[in-house]
Amino acid sequence: MNILLFAALILYFAATVLQFTAAAMKKPALHTAARLVLLAGFAAHTAFTVWRGIAAGRLPLANQFEFASGFAWAAVVLGFLLRHRLGQEGILTAAAPAAFLILSYAAFQPRDIKELMPALRSTWFALHIGSAAFSYAAFAIAGGLGVSYLAKLRRGTEETEPGMKQLDYMGYRLICLGFLLLTVVIFSGAIWAEQAWSSWWSWDPKETWALITWIFYAIYLHQRLRLKWQGKRMAILAIVALVLVLFTFAGVNLLLPGLHSYASAG
Amino acid sequence: MKKVFSFLRSMRFGMILLVLVMLCSLAGSLIPQGEQDMTYVRSYGASAAVTLKTLGLTDIFHAWYFILLEILLCGNLILCSILRFPAARRAFAGLKEQTRTAEPDQPLAAGQAEHVREVLRRNRFRQDGSLWHKNGAGVYGSFLVHLSILVILLFGSLVLMTPQVQDRTVMPGESLTLEDGTVITCLSFHIEDETGRLDYASRLRAAAPDGREVKEQEIRVNEPLRFRGYKIYQQTYGTAGRVQIRNSDNGAEEIMYLMEPCFLSIDGRNGVYYRALYPGFLQEEDGSYTLITSTSSGYADPVYDVQSIVDGSAASVLVFPGETLQIGEHSFTFLDPAEYPGLRIKRLSPVLYGCLYFGFALMVAALYLCFFATPVCVRVEEDGYAIRSPKSQEGLLISLQAALQGENASGGNP
Ligand code: HEM
Numbered sequence: 294m295n296i297l298l299f300a301a302l303i304l305y306f307a308a309t310v311l312q313f314t315a316a317a318m319k320k321p322a323l324h325t326a327a328r329l330v331l332l333a334g335f336a337a338h339t340a341f342t343v344w345r346g347i348a349a350g351r352l353p354l355a356n357q358f359e360f361a362s363g364f365a366w367a368a369v370v371l372g373f374l375l376r377h378r379l380g381q382e383g384i385l386t387a388a389a390p391a392a393f394l395i396l397s398y399a400a401f402q403p404r405d406i407k408e409l410m411p412a413l414r415s416t417w418f419a420l421h422i423g424s425a426a427f428s429y430a431a432f433a434i435a436g437g438l439g440v441s442y443l444a445k446l447r448r449g450t451e452e453t454e455p456g457m458k459q460l461d462y463m464g465y466r467l468i469c470l471g472f473l474l475l476t477v478v479i480f481s482g483a484i485w486a487e488q489a490w491s492s493w494w495s496w497d498p499k500e501t502w503a504l505i506t507w508i509f510y511a512i513y514l515h516q517r518l519r520l521k522w523q524g525k526r527m528a529i530l531a532i533v534a535l536v537l538v539l540f541t542f543a544g545v546n547l548l549l550p551g552l553h554s555y556a557s558a559g
Numbered sequence: 560m561k562k563v564f565s566f567l568r569s570m571r572f573g574m575i576l577l578v579l580v581m582l583c584s585l586a587g588s589l590i591p592q593g594e595q596d597m598t599y600v601r602s603y604g605a606s607a608a609v610t611l612k613t614l615g616l617t618d619i620f621h622a623w624y625f626i627l628l629e630i631l632l633c634g635n636l637i638l639c640s641i642l643r644f645p646a647a648r649r650a651f652a653g654l655k656e657q658t659r660t661a662e663p664d665q666p667l668a669a670g671q672a673e674h675v676r677e678v679l680r681r682n683r684f685r686q687d688g689s690l691w692h693k694n695g696a697g698v699y700g701s702f703l704v705h706l707s708i709l710v711i712l713l714f715g716s717l718v719l720m721t722p723q724v725q726d727r728t729v730m731p732g733e734s735l736t737l738e739d740g741t742v743i744t745c746l747s748f749h750i751e752d753e754t755g756r757l758d759y760a761s762r763l764r765a766a767a768p769d770g771r772e773v774k775e776q777e778i779r780v781n782e783p784l785r786f787r788g789y790k791i792y793q794q795t796y797g798t799a800g801r802v803q804i805r806n807s808d809n810g811a812e813e814i815m816y817l818m819e820p821c822f823l824s825i826d827g828r829n830g831v832y833y834r835a836l837y838p839g840f841l842q843e844e845d846g847s848y849t850l851i852t853s854t855s856s857g858y859a860d861p862v863y864d865v866q867s868i869v870d871g872s873a874a875s876v877l878v879f880p881g882e883t884l885q886i887g888e889h890s891f892t893f894l895d896p897a898e899y900p901g902l903r904i905k906r907l908s909p910v911l912y913g914c915l916y917f918g919f920a921l922m923v924a925a926l927y928l929c930f931f932a933t934p935v936c937v938r939v940e941e942d943g944y945a946i947r948s949p950k951s952q953e954g955l956l957i958s959l960q961a962a963l964q965g966e967n968a969s970g971g972n973p
Contacts, residue, residue: 378954379954379957380957380961381957408756408757410757411757411758411759411779411780411781412780412781414780414781415781458953459953459957462951462953462954465951466930466954469929469930469931470930472926472930473923473926473927473930476922476923476926477923480919480922480923483919484916484919485781487912488781488783489780489781489792490792491724491783491790491792491794491903491905492719493715493718493719493915494715494719496587496588496592496620498588501584501587501588502588504584505581505584505585505588508577508580508581508584509581511577512574512577512578515570515573515574516574518570519570519571519574545588549588549589
């Protein structure tokens, strides 16, 4: 079944190349092709995830590999949903590389299926980890849109152009969604921690970093309101914030083990 | 004075406080917290360890300045946001008024106004003459977000600061009595379930002091026992040695648990001094034993390290489960070790927890209001329309433009 995973990876890569080429050459037909390839990758990825869930007999989000795979999957889902709602191809130009990079990271993680640790057997598991996957995915696409914004700016596109305003707006909306979901992640985690370990907050590194990330995004939202920051500054903040998200996701497990250390278990 | 007050209530000060909380959290995640002094000396050297300790960086989340930051944040939130509630109440009426008198800055060709109305209808706007509006309740979004932060900070701190938590161990078959007379009995404990799957679980019976209310439940991680204001968690487990002591004179028998070194003696001179229980051993070629101090596979080959003491002279012996040491009229039969649970017993304040969890729910709902129910008003005239909202309405503009372009396209190609 690993073949499905590698098929998804290759198709995401192909979709990324096609999206970039289409964006650079401004060819709508290429965008359509990229979309179809991304959809094919998504189908393979979904089939792999369903197979893994059945083989493990549980939600396949229980370790670093499965969570990273879920994160990439959520990025594609959000990409397609927003592309459908806003009709903006830019979303997929950011979602495809995000999905490819995250799934590549996943592919380097141990993939053996293990029994669910006792601490993870909880009704909060699905809500906590599912919303984390979608929250991180929203932040990843927002960061990708930030990169795309800065790249266009470098190529001489004016900030006042409608396309740029839309990029900026989509990034902001994704951050709103991600922020709401990250709040759900933190609160469901707090209630779960009280249920499992008796304290709703224990300054465990994963918790602390989720809080740091959350505060950073709160600052992003306020700067937008307070100083009417838009465009370039917001793009830079979205990229810096994404670095924090990635550290919370992967760096903490590697460098700052704590109560959440099972998250890195193979 | 006025300047100081206006700074204290400003969003700018709020953001400075948030950055400071973030920096403290960063330090707290990088520097191990609440360790013994020697740990810091070993990791950072003596002088750095003293500096860390003096600056409170070794327990930063309880340091006075971190608590002060939280208090300042609450004050700032109250001043800059909560006190603006009356303004929020008037905001939607103001927005409507502003839109009613706004110049339609988005021009429309003849007949296009109906398409705009159609899009607004589809987006569940309400009509009031030429004014279309929706999400009036959204004006309370940020007020409620900040209110919920206050609720969470207040009740969350109260919950963390008033811990009534005790960690107790209890042997299977034994009981412990809590301060109000509630009796907790551990009926059994296991580490694996029948299928061999890891499952640290204790079957407990809790009984009220008057014995009238009794509850029995198997507790495991994520499934604590709730009983009359207590919450009892399966926290840890340990392994204790067991010895059966028999007096051959009178036939008296007793089983004792061995958890720490102790001298098992009737007369204070003769008996067995229990030193330790080891999970396993390796037998060398010369017949000697190397004791294993820790394993991940539990106590697979347990061995007792004891001294038999007769008339004040001690001899060290390794004893395996099932073996007996005879000392005088007493026989000491060492049994298979027993696993026992470590329980965490917490006294709950349901009101505090209720308020904290209400704060969580309120914040999620309020964020939804903030982000996905932003108040919007649109004035639609035949020659143009105007959108007014506290936030950018790029999404609505995109759907309006798409509808108008579609109409143009279909107009051009009948
Ligand atoms: C962790 C702390 C905080 C969080 C999570 C938070 C969250 C929010 C959110 C989500 C919004 C709405 C943003 C949007 O709609 O784009 C907002 C608005 C706002 N926040 Fe905060 N906030 C926090 C702290 C503060 C502080 C300390 C201040 C102090 C001055 C503040 C002042 C404001 C103001 C004035 C608004 C705009 C209100 C309006 O125009 O309706 N916030 N905040």
